[in-house]
Amino acid sequence: MTDMVERARTSRVLDVPATVAALGSIASFVLRLAGAAGLDKGATYRLRLAVDELATNVVMHGYRGGDGRITVRGRSGPGGVQIVIEDSAPPFDPVEGRLPPAPGVPPQDRRIGGLGIHLALTSVDEFGYAHRDGRNISTLTVKAEGTDRCPPRP
Secondary structure (H helix, E strand, O other): OOHHHHOOOEEEEEEEEOOHHHHHHHHHHHHHHHHHHOOOHHHHHHHHHHHHHHHHHHHHHHOOOOOOEEEEEEEEEOOEEEEEEEEOOOOOOHHHHOOOOOOOOOHHHOOOOOHHHHHHHHHOOEEEEEEEOOEEEEEEEEEOOOOOOOOOOO
């Protein structure tokens, strides 16, 4: 467990329907936590990008437009922000679904899908996935500037 979590000042939970309309509420939730942690613009952008991509994938591909819910738990503290996204859609490990960029291959010839997940996972300092009790659980951490940031993932 990171020091940031142990020293968390703010812990919040958001439970929303898995709809496109709810993505704005998730983004606002993330921005509030980033502000509470004092993240700079770059770190805030990286966190929002990653959460938005993963939540959008849950809505569009996980539940496929059917009924479902997304629970977003967030902790912020002096070291950064940790977000946990939970859903009961079919199991999906974002690391397995990632499509790294294909240098030298024209965009029109690349496989569709997976690049957004790659961008999301390389935007955060730490990422973890588990499937437990019928739920997908993705944990994302973005550390504040001046903390011991991890290098970007390949």
